[in-house]
Structures are given as structure tokens and as C-alpha cells.
Amino acid sequence: MNINRTDVDALNAVLSLEIKQEDYKEKVEKILKDYRKTANVPGFRKGHVPAGLINKKYRVPVMVDEINKMIQEKLNSYIQEEKLELLGNPLPKEQEDIDWENAKDFNFEFEIGLAPEFDVDLKGKKITSYEIKVDDKTINDQIDRIREQYGKLVNKDEVAEGDEITGVFRNDDEDINVDATFKTDRIKGKTNMKKLVGSKPGDVLKLKTQNLFENDQDLNNLLKIDQEKVDEGINVPLEFEITEVNTREKAEMTQEFFDKLFGPDAIKSEDELKERLREDASKQFAQQTDQKLLTDVTESLIENTKFDLPADFLKRWIANNGEQEMTAEEAEEEYNRSEKGLRYQLIEGNLIKNNEDLQLKFEDLQEYARTMIRQQMAQYGHTGATDEEVDQVVARIMSNQDEVKKMSEQLQNEKMLDFFKENVSLKKKEVSYEKFIEEAYGA
Known part of the structure; x- marks a missing residue:
């Protein structure tokens, strides 16, 4: 042949x-x-x-x-x-x-x-690397939320700002008749707040669905209005009969409170609580900023690494190799949806091929699995596991192809992130969490 x-x-x-x-x-x-x-x-x-x-x-x-x-x-x-x-x-x-x-x-x-031949330039336009500053306001706000969560409800005779209200929303034409509980801070506008503040159980207030809540999604969450109607901007009158008013007294900063949060004697003072929350927040924020950095580097590499693809061939291949044969138009749409992902796969493959530190080895996966298993055991209080116990669990995981694939993807992402931090031109920027959300996601 x-x-x-x-x-x-x-x-x-x-x-x-x-x-x-x-x-x-x-x-x-x-x-x-x-x-x-x-x-x-x-x-x-x-x-x-x-x-x-x-x-x-x-x-x-x-x-x-x-x-x-x-x-x-x-x-x-x-x-x-x-x-x-x-x-x-x-x-x-x-x-x-x-x-x-x-x-x-x-x-x-x-x-x-x-596959095209090309070079990857990592030293192009600088990419912002965010570091979220865990300031005192962030920690104090978190402590207030936790104290409210662990506090107790106290019944009241009259609504004030910050209270928790329970009542029944009604509109017969729209078949609305639902019980709902919400805090006043979810209400939008001075007019609506003026109607609520000072009202008492038994009062029936006249409201409208439009501009009732700060987040229109609450019309679906609290009033059970169809999402389609919410999206269309439903504007109908409502009756709201107040049945109960409560305020939530914050939990006292006692040892009993600290023990509920982190276990007996893990935290013994307000200062220790703040430090623990600061450490936890830093880890959580680091995950968010790392993901943002990985996304931004990926987008930048796709945009600035120029190479051609055999587009016509790929469209024909897509049309003929799915579960169902596609038309030329459907194949082109699918190609357009997947092109950016394909480009990044090629860029990532190029980087892995040319950088030995990015290449996954079996031993890397084993060690990654060991670390993961020990962390999981520690979460359930099993901190003294022997190497033999851990290796038995690792062996079971490594025999499962789905688990190995999942771990490989996670470890590869971590390696890529570390590589980018060392090799991409970065512009470090320290911001508050609110500023990060605003700049990173336009919220």
C-alpha cells in the first residue's frame, strides 16, 4: 500500500x-x-x-x-x-x-x-494584575453580616429601615398571592420606602411591580412572577399586607460566638477573628484575581498572536463529523463559536511544547492528588493520615480516567497561571473589592 x-x-x-x-x-x-x-x-x-x-x-x-x-x-x-x-x-x-x-x-x-506554525510573544501590552486590598471596612462589614446571621429575631410593632418584613403580595389579575419575607434594603426608591417605614402588621400597602426592588430578579424570587414577564418589564399594581415585622439583634462577640464560627477555642478575641477573616478573604480574593488574570492573558494572546487556520476545511469537517450532519450555514456558525477556543488551544499547546516546566508528568499528578487528598481529609478533621492511607486513595483516583482528566486540567491551569505571572508583562494594581468588581466586570 x-x-x-x-x-x-x-x-x-x-x-x-x-x-x-x-x-x-x-x-x-x-x-x-x-x-x-x-x-x-x-x-x-x-x-x-x-x-x-x-x-x-x-x-x-x-x-x-x-x-x-x-x-x-x-x-x-x-x-x-x-x-x-x-x-x-x-x-x-x-x-x-x-x-x-x-x-x-x-x-x-x-x-x-x-496546524499553523507561529511564535507566541508574551511581552506585549501590559495586562493588569489585580490585588484586592482587604481593608478594615471589608472586614467590619463581614463581621456585621455574620453577627446578623447568628443573631436573634426580635418582633416589632412598626417598620423601620433595616427591618425584616413578612407579608402577602396580591394581584388577582396576575394570579399573585404569595407570602414573602425581605429586608427593607431590598426595596427601591424613597417613595416605596416611605410607604413601608412606620407601617404596622395588618396594614395593606398599595405598591407597583415596576421599580419595587433594587434587583428586578426579586420579582421572580419573591413574588414568583414568570421570568419572561420580569424580562419584559411587568408593571402592575400590588397589594402588600404586612403580617410580621422583625429586627435582627446582632450576636454578641463572646467566646460562644467564636466557637460557633470556627470550633472550640480556635478564636479567642475580636482581633483574632478579624485576622482570621482577613486571611480567608485574601485567599478567596486571590482566586478571583487569578481567574481574572488568566482570562485577560488568554484574551490578549488570542488577539495578538496572529496565524491563519484552514477554516474552509474545518467547516467541512464540522459539517460531517457531528452526531448529525450539518448544513454549511450551521457548520459555519459552529466554527465561529469555537474558533477562539481552538486558537487558544493551539497557543497553549505551543507554550507547553516549548517550555518543559509546563509539561505534565505522571509524578506531578500523583503529588497533586496527594496534596488534594490531605486537604480534603483535614477539612473533615482527619489531620494525621499516614502516607500509606493517602497513597491508597491516590491509587484509586489515578485508576479513574475521568478523575485523572479533571485533575490534569486543574493542574495544567495552575501551571499556566504561574507561567504567565512570571513571563507576561504585568501592571500590578491594588484595589478594594468593590473597585475590582467595577473594573473587572463593569458592575
């Missing part, structure tokens, strides 16, 4: 396979002989079916199957031997109907899309 490559351009080529009778004849004849020994054909004893009958009935399907196997094996071995970096898989070219009954020699052609 011969295989030849013809380059169309730098990104497209055609592989031509020439298969002669001597390439498949011996295998086909052996299979047909085995069929003759086992075939059950009415009118003939097992093993005594005439060779001509077996040949007539099975020769073509056996030959087609064997030739297809040979094609796949030859393509795979050629791609490996030539170290071709393909995008998608070889795509058979259309050809006239094959005369399987009479032909002895065959020719097949496959289109292939080749």
Missing part, C-alpha cells in the same frame, strides 16, 4: 492511498475460509458450505471492512511517522461510486488540515 502527500498550501494537504489486490487478498481469503468452517447455511452441513457460495455472499463486505481497517491503520501510522499536527481528522474526498464487485485495485484521497 502506498501513501503520498500533496500540499495544497501551508495549511491544507491531500493524502492519496493506493491499495492493490495483494495488499488485502491474503487477509480476505483467510477470513472467508474461517467463515466457511462456521457458517450455517440451509441445505449444507456446517463446515461443508461450498467456497463459491461463501465467496459470493461474503466476499464484498469482508473486503470493504478489511480495506477500511487498512486505510485507518495506514493513515494513523503515516501521521505519527511524519509527526503531522492535524486540526480535525482526515476527511474523505468525494469520488465516484466504487465497483467493489469487479475492481481489484483502489485509490482513496483524504483532505487534511494542518
Whole structure:
């Protein structure tokens, strides 16, 4: 069997396979002989079916199957031997109907899309690397929220700002009749707040759905209004009958309170609580800023690393290799949706190929799994696990392909992030959490 490559351009080529009778004849004849020994054909004893009958009935399907196997094996071995970096898989070219009954020699052609060659410049435009400052206000606000969460409800006779109100929203035309509990800080506008403040259980207030809550999503969450109507900006009158008013007294900063939060004697003072919350917040914020940095570097690399793709080939490949065949228009839409992801895969692959520290090794995964298992055990209070116990769990995880794939992706992301921090031009910026959310997400 011969295989030849013809380059169309730098990104497209055609592989031509020439298969002669001597390439498949011996295998086909052996299979047909085995069929003759086992075939059950009415009118003939097992093993005594005439060779001509077996040949007539099975020769073509056996030959087609064997030739297809040979094609796949030859393509795979050629791609490996030539170290071709393909995008998608070889795509058979259309050809006239094959005369399987009479032909002895065959020719097949496959289109292939080749990965582009390019360099990655990491020292381009500087990218902002955020560091969220955990200031005293952030910590004090968090302590206030925690104290409210662990505090107790105290019933009241009249609504004041900051209180928690329970009541029934009604509108017969819209089939609204729901109990709801919310704090006054979720209400939008001075007019609505003026109606609430000073009201008492038993009072029935006249309100409207429009501009009732700071977040319109509360119309769905609290009033159970269909999301579609919320999105359309529903504006209907409401009656709200107040049934209960409560204020939440904050928990006292006692040892009992500290123990509820972190366990017996882990925290013994307000200063220790603040320090613990500051450490936890720093870790949480670091995860958010790391994710933002990874996203920004990824977008920058995609935008500034220029290379062409075999787009036409990929669209045809997408159209013919899904669970269902796509039209040309559907394939183009799918290609457009996935192009940025494909570009980053190629960029990431280029970086991994050219930087040994980014390449995952089996030992790296094992150590990563050990660290992960020890952390999980510690969360459940099992801090004294032996190496043997940990390694037994690691062995079970490493035998699960899905778990190995998941860990590989996580570890690769961590390696990429560390690599970017060391090699990308960064502009460090210290901000508050609120400023980070505003700048990073436009909120």
C-alpha cells in the first residue's frame, strides 16, 4: 500500500492511498475460509458450505471492512511517522461510486488540515494584575453580616429601615398571592420606602411591580412572577399586607460566638477573628484575581498572536463529523463559536511544547492528588493520615480516567497561571473589592 502527500498550501494537504489486490487478498481469503468452517447455511452441513457460495455472499463486505481497517491503520501510522499536527481528522474526498464487485485495485484521497506554525510573544501590552486590598471596612462589614446571621429575631410593632418584613403580595389579575419575607434594603426608591417605614402588621400597602426592588430578579424570587414577564418589564399594581415585622439583634462577640464560627477555642478575641477573616478573604480574593488574570492573558494572546487556520476545511469537517450532519450555514456558525477556543488551544499547546516546566508528568499528578487528598481529609478533621492511607486513595483516583482528566486540567491551569505571572508583562494594581468588581466586570 502506498501513501503520498500533496500540499495544497501551508495549511491544507491531500493524502492519496493506493491499495492493490495483494495488499488485502491474503487477509480476505483467510477470513472467508474461517467463515466457511462456521457458517450455517440451509441445505449444507456446517463446515461443508461450498467456497463459491461463501465467496459470493461474503466476499464484498469482508473486503470493504478489511480495506477500511487498512486505510485507518495506514493513515494513523503515516501521521505519527511524519509527526503531522492535524486540526480535525482526515476527511474523505468525494469520488465516484466504487465497483467493489469487479475492481481489484483502489485509490482513496483524504483532505487534511494542518496546524499553523507561529511564535507566541508574551511581552506585549501590559495586562493588569489585580490585588484586592482587604481593608478594615471589608472586614467590619463581614463581621456585621455574620453577627446578623447568628443573631436573634426580635418582633416589632412598626417598620423601620433595616427591618425584616413578612407579608402577602396580591394581584388577582396576575394570579399573585404569595407570602414573602425581605429586608427593607431590598426595596427601591424613597417613595416605596416611605410607604413601608412606620407601617404596622395588618396594614395593606398599595405598591407597583415596576421599580419595587433594587434587583428586578426579586420579582421572580419573591413574588414568583414568570421570568419572561420580569424580562419584559411587568408593571402592575400590588397589594402588600404586612403580617410580621422583625429586627435582627446582632450576636454578641463572646467566646460562644467564636466557637460557633470556627470550633472550640480556635478564636479567642475580636482581633483574632478579624485576622482570621482577613486571611480567608485574601485567599478567596486571590482566586478571583487569578481567574481574572488568566482570562485577560488568554484574551490578549488570542488577539495578538496572529496565524491563519484552514477554516474552509474545518467547516467541512464540522459539517460531517457531528452526531448529525450539518448544513454549511450551521457548520459555519459552529466554527465561529469555537474558533477562539481552538486558537487558544493551539497557543497553549505551543507554550507547553516549548517550555518543559509546563509539561505534565505522571509524578506531578500523583503529588497533586496527594496534596488534594490531605486537604480534603483535614477539612473533615482527619489531620494525621499516614502516607500509606493517602497513597491508597491516590491509587484509586489515578485508576479513574475521568478523575485523572479533571485533575490534569486543574493542574495544567495552575501551571499556566504561574507561567504567565512570571513571563507576561504585568501592571500590578491594588484595589478594594468593590473597585475590582467595577473594573473587572463593569458592575
